[in-house]
Amino acid sequence: MRDIIDGKVDINDVLIIIAGTDFNPHIDIEWDSIWKSYHSSPSVFSSWNYPVWGSCEDADEQRFRDLTIELYDSGRIHQPRKFGSPAVPQRATWLEAILLSSELENNAAAKIAWEHFQTVAGLTNVTIDRDYK
Secondary structure (H helix, E strand, O other), X not given: OHHHHOOOOOHHXXXXXXXXXXXXXXOHHHHHHHHHHHHOOOOOOHHHHHHHHOOOOHHHHHHHHHHHHHHHHOOOEEOHHHHOOOOOOOOOOOOOOOOOHHHXXXXXXXXXXXXXXXXXXXXXXXXXXXXXX
């Protein structure tokens, strides 16, 4: 998010953001909680997110919210917590995973995410093993 605001990343280059949140940016009370948590210091989460949004001016809030709404409405913010995943902050920017076929057949959300991952991986130089069992 910050890199888009700062002009380091073009929003059109963003396929998806996997967020550790569970909120709707259209709902004022939910947005207020996110902004305060990610922008204010001290925060319960400050060791994870304060360096990212903490130096932003209060006046930047509407820019962040507008961007968040644009990404949210276009389906480019995936929030695993909405589907029961725990909120565990991760420092990794890329996660490689292999899911068993049996797991994919039993978990519709995982199957969709895996198919999307395969699409994104196909845009790289990675050789995709579509027959993995």
